[in-house]
Amino acid sequence: MSDQEKLIEQLFDSEDDLTEKQKKIIIAAIESFAEKGYASTSTSEIAKKAGVAEGTIFRHYKTKKDLLLFIVAPMMAKLLAPFVIKDLNKVLNQKYDRFEDFLRAMIENRLKFLNNNMDLFKILIQEIPFQPELKEQFKEHIVLKVYDRFKQIVEHYQEKGQIIDLPPTRVIRMAASSIFGYLIARNLIFPEVDWDDETEIEETIRFIMHGLSPKR
Amino acid sequence: MSDQEKLIEQLFDSEDDLTEKQKKIIIAAIESFAEKGYASTSTSEIAKKAGVAEGTIFRHYKTKKDLLLFIVAPMMAKLLAPFVIKDLNKVLNQKYDRFEDFLRAMIENRLKFLNNNMDLFKILIQEIPFQPELKEQFKEHIVLKVYDRFKQIVEHYQEKGQIIDLPPTRVIRMAASSIFGYLIARNLIFPEVDWDDETEIEETIRFIMHGLSPKR
Amino acid sequence: MSDQEKLIEQLFDSEDDLTEKQKKIIIAAIESFAEKGYASTSTSEIAKKAGVAEGTIFRHYKTKKDLLLFIVAPMMAKLLAPFVIKDLNKVLNQKYDRFEDFLRAMIENRLKFLNNNMDLFKILIQEIPFQPELKEQFKEHIVLKVYDRFKQIVEHYQEKGQIIDLPPTRVIRMAASSIFGYLIARNLIFPEVDWDDETEIEETIRFIMHGLSPKR
Amino acid sequence: MSDQEKLIEQLFDSEDDLTEKQKKIIIAAIESFAEKGYASTSTSEIAKKAGVAEGTIFRHYKTKKDLLLFIVAPMMAKLLAPFVIKDLNKVLNQKYDRFEDFLRAMIENRLKFLNNNMDLFKILIQEIPFQPELKEQFKEHIVLKVYDRFKQIVEHYQEKGQIIDLPPTRVIRMAASSIFGYLIARNLIFPEVDWDDETEIEETIRFIMHGLSPKR
DNA sequence: TATGAATGAGGATTCATTCAT
DNA sequence: TATGAATGAATCCTCATTCAT
Numbered sequence: 001m002s003d004q005e006k007l008i009e010q011l012f013d014s015e016d017d018l019t020e021k022q023k024k025i026i027i028a029a030i031e032s033f034a035e036k037g038y039a040s041t042s043t044s045e046i047a048k049k050a051g052v053a054e055g056t057i058f059r060h061y062k063t064k065k066d067l068l069l070f071i072v073a074p075m076m077a078k079l080l081a082p083f084v085i086k087d088l089n090k091v092l093n094q095k096y097d098r099f100e101d102f103l104r105a106m107i108e109n110r111l112k113f114l115n116n117n118m119d120l121f122k123i124l125i126q127e128i129p130f131q132p133e134l135k136e137q138f139k140e141h142i143v144l145k146v147y148d149r150f151k152q153i154v155e156h157y158q159e160k161g162q163i164i165d166l167p168p169t170r171v172i173r174m175a176a177s178s179i180f181g182y183l184i185a186r187n188l189i190f191p192e193v194d195w196d197d198e199t200e201i202e203e204t205i206r207f208i209m210h211g212l213s214p215k216r
Numbered sequence: 217m218s219d220q221e222k223l224i225e226q227l228f229d230s231e232d233d234l235t236e237k238q239k240k241i242i243i244a245a246i247e248s249f250a251e252k253g254y255a256s257t258s259t260s261e262i263a264k265k266a267g268v269a270e271g272t273i274f275r276h277y278k279t280k281k282d283l284l285l286f287i288v289a290p291m292m293a294k295l296l297a298p299f300v301i302k303d304l305n306k307v308l309n310q311k312y313d314r315f316e317d318f319l320r321a322m323i324e325n326r327l328k329f330l331n332n333n334m335d336l337f338k339i340l341i342q343e344i345p346f347q348p349e350l351k352e353q354f355k356e357h358i359v360l361k362v363y364d365r366f367k368q369i370v371e372h373y374q375e376k377g378q379i380i381d382l383p384p385t386r387v388i389r390m391a392a393s394s395i396f397g398y399l400i401a402r403n404l405i406f407p408e409v410d411w412d413d414e415t416e417i418e419e420t421i422r423f424i425m426h427g428l429s430p431k432r
Numbered sequence: 433m434s435d436q437e438k439l440i441e442q443l444f445d446s447e448d449d450l451t452e453k454q455k456k457i458i459i460a461a462i463e464s465f466a467e468k469g470y471a472s473t474s475t476s477e478i479a480k481k482a483g484v485a486e487g488t489i490f491r492h493y494k495t496k497k498d499l500l501l502f503i504v505a506p507m508m509a510k511l512l513a514p515f516v517i518k519d520l521n522k523v524l525n526q527k528y529d530r531f532e533d534f535l536r537a538m539i540e541n542r543l544k545f546l547n548n549n550m551d552l553f554k555i556l557i558q559e560i561p562f563q564p565e566l567k568e569q570f571k572e573h574i575v576l577k578v579y580d581r582f583k584q585i586v587e588h589y590q591e592k593g594q595i596i597d598l599p600p601t602r603v604i605r606m607a608a609s610s611i612f613g614y615l616i617a618r619n620l621i622f623p624e625v626d627w628d629d630e631t632e633i634e635e636t637i638r639f640i641m642h643g644l645s646p647k648r
Numbered sequence: 649m650s651d652q653e654k655l656i657e658q659l660f661d662s663e664d665d666l667t668e669k670q671k672k673i674i675i676a677a678i679e680s681f682a683e684k685g686y687a688s689t690s691t692s693e694i695a696k697k698a699g700v701a702e703g704t705i706f707r708h709y710k711t712k713k714d715l716l717l718f719i720v721a722p723m724m725a726k727l728l729a730p731f732v733i734k735d736l737n738k739v740l741n742q743k744y745d746r747f748e749d750f751l752r753a754m755i756e757n758r759l760k761f762l763n764n765n766m767d768l769f770k771i772l773i774q775e776i777p778f779q780p781e782l783k784e785q786f787k788e789h790i791v792l793k794v795y796d797r798f799k800q801i802v803e804h805y806q807e808k809g810q811i812i813d814l815p816p817t818r819v820i821r822m823a824a825s826s827i828f829g830y831l832i833a834r835n836l837i838f839p840e841v842d843w844d845d846e847t848e849i850e851e852t853i854r855f856i857m858h859g860l861s862p863k864r
Numbered sequence: 865t866a867t868g869a870a871t872g873a874g875g876a877t878t879c880a881t882t883c884a885t
Numbered sequence: 886t887a888t889g890a891a892t893g894a895a896t897c898c899t900c901a902t903t904c905a906t
Contacts, residue, residue: 037346039255043876053892058877130253173401174394174423181393207390211427259901269867469778471687475897485871490898562685606855609829610822617821639822643859691880701888
């Protein structure tokens with residue numbers, strides 16, 4: 001629980017005024033939503049697990065859906081935050097000469113984040129298809145903001161001749177597929193396997209780099 | 217509808233005795249489950265959409281979950297069928313000299329299948345995490361049967377020196393990630409984009425082949 | 433109960449297909465609404481009193497308010513029906529030479545109706561101020577249709593010199609006040625008093641007639 | 649608001665110690681009760697409208713019903729006060745030779761009061777049927793006190809030969825019906841009409857006087 | 865076989881009321 | 886005195902499931 005709590009604080013730090021009860025509700029909700037799905041989780045169940053009265057939930061979140069959004073929206077924001085910083089290019093130029101290094105840095109950073117917040121990530125991908133608000137947020141964040149950044153990055157390294165000269169969309173998709181493929185295999189499909197993260201990540205980077213190497 | 221019907225017939229041919237009403241129920245259920253999720257779809261809604269009485273659904277499928285399983289289980293079986301045929305190796309030896317050709321054949325075949333049954337695929341991946349029966353079926357089919365086949369195939373081409381000498385698990389994951397990444401991007405995330413299937417598939421294959429090419 | 437049932441059948445005859453359960457629900461609802469008010473009556477209470485499951489109520493009437501409207505709307509229609517018949521004037525010319533006779537006929541007829549349906553009338557006047565749908569129906573029926581008829585009638589007897597030459601609106605209000613005053617006193621304020629209907633009505637008519645007699 | 653406040657002060661002057669907050673609560677409650685009915689108004693709504701915390705309401709009025717009674721009871725008292733004064737007969741002998749003058753004085757006085765307190769009057773007549781406490785107060789005040797006075801008055805003018813020799817109950821009912829009929833038509837049924845109070849009142853008096861004139 | 869009325873447990877939500885601050 | 890978070894019973898309503906026809 002103390003682990004969970006830290007994560008919660010991290011994720012919801014913007015609104016520092018989270019009551020003890022609010023935290024409990026959120027922790028309980030995340031746990032239940034991840035385990036049984038949003039629609040199959042009853043508010044009474046969350047209340048029981050959180051050790052509060054059912055009414056308390058509705059005092060803080062007008063509806064069950066509000067609770068979901070309150071939980072999931074910051075997750076999306078935090079997840080994508082690093083890609084939305086300004087002057088990303090400058091940072092890149094100075095920091096990562098090679099695409100591979102950029103890739104490694106990003107994977108390590110974001111993968112750690114996701115591994116630590118797997119329940120939230122699970123809720124996110126489960127509910128995006130069914131919650132128009134989330135879908136919209138997702139499109140807006142991903143498509144408009146993050147994609148733009150990635151495109152610049154890809155073009156940057158393409159100009160440097162480090163990666164193959166394909167439409168950035170495609171390049172991004174391929175890299176992203178490989179990364180998320182690992183994330184999902186590791187956490188959702190075979191969580192019981194004893195993964196050697198370091199090796200897997202290195203190999204995934206190698207796979208992507210070879211796959212994207214400029215034509216010989 | 218006639219399209220849908222054909223697919224239904226294909227998928228459920230094993231039990232040839234599907235009533236007209238049963239078909240309608242299944243079509244309606246697939247549509248609704250895919251659109252709103254299993255838990256958020258009511259049986260009365262399915263009945264209305266199918267044009268039958270509520271009781272009729274329960275005459276054919278004892279519970280709502282039975283209906284789900286009846287829909288999803290054959291899907292999984294059909295999807296994986298080609299990989300479960302005996303003597304796959306022999307076939308391979310004779311048919312596909314190159315891993316790339318095998319890959320291409322498989323992608324074309326299975327991707328077409330999935331594209332045609334996207335609603336079902338959506339239900340499948342949405343519900344596997346929440347339905348123990350499905351999870352079990354999935355593990356059994358995938359892990360025990362399909363993985364074994366794939367392992368043999370990968371080892372076969374590794375012996376031939378066509379692909380890199382990594383643990384087959386990892387090889388399979390990487391290839392699978394790339395393929396499913398395309399499938400999901402195309403159908404679920406950006407269905408509105410006008411995809412050039414042929415090119416995308418060719419490029420995906422190229423990506424995988426380069427990524428998996430033996431070290432120089 | 434059998435009395436009640438007859439009334440119910442009379443009032444809701446248009447839709448002859450009222451189930452046994454539906455009738456029970458309506459009778460229970462009328463009783464409770466009249467006794468405690470619409471807002472203070474719970475659906476579970478109605479269900480219990482009607483001897484049906486709570487769900488049954490909602491199978492027949494989508495919402496609690498629908499139930500109210502289903503009960504109250506026909507009441508309003510039936511109450512006003514006699515005044516909406518065409519050729520009322522002709523009827524009058526032939527039938528009632530004197531305003532007094534018209535008044536007597538009307539009071540006897542409508543007052544009997546209201547006395548028999550006091551619960552419904554109570555619900556009607558209690559809820560009209562709070563239910564926009566009812567308010568609208570009321571205005572439409574009363575103001576547009578019934579008032580028009582009454583106006584014609586009043587003018588008819590004014591031309592004959594039988595009643596005072598005041599704006600019909602005012603004439604109608606005065607007559608109506610006296611009649612409803614009696615109705616309300618008799619049934620709502622002092623229901624325990626042993627009223628001599630015949631005398632009271634005769635006296636009320638006398639009061640109205642004198643009050644409306646043309647100036648000497 | 650200042651209008652409202654004055655009225656409040658007038659009505660609740662007996663307990664001079666009304667806090668600013670208490671006044672706000674009462675004003676808010678009157679407004680909401682009149683608009684949506686007692687049962688359909690939530691205490692949180694009143695609190696919000698009054699700009700106080702929910703708890704504050706319950707600090708001053710133990711229950712929601714207490715609040716209602718605190719609002720409605722003084723209304724009833726004030727409304728009826730003039731009729732409860734002692735030595736009414738003396739007053740009458742000296743002041744009003746004619747029943748008509750008495751009627752006019754009373755209507756003008758009480759009707760003005762009611763017109764100014766229509767919200768309260770609305771709440772009163774809406775809730776009397778459902779609140780036993782109010783019903784009892786009403787019966788006690790009206791039946792025991794006011795009716796007695798009115799009876800004396802009626803008999804007084806009957807002795808003088810000014811009004812018809814009918815049971816006072818009936819006489820009172822008829823006059824009251826006409827007066828309340830006007831009040832209700834004017835304020836509740838057709839508030840949007842531009843009423844000419846003076847004429848209407850004069851005509852109402854005329855109607856009553858004629859209706860109650862001794863037999864010729 | 866098919867129906868759809870009936871069920872009643874369970875769902876989300878509201879609400880009057882309490883109580884620690 | 887005033888607050889407003891917390892409560893949990895009660896509310897309206899939904900839903901999967903049953904069963905007589």
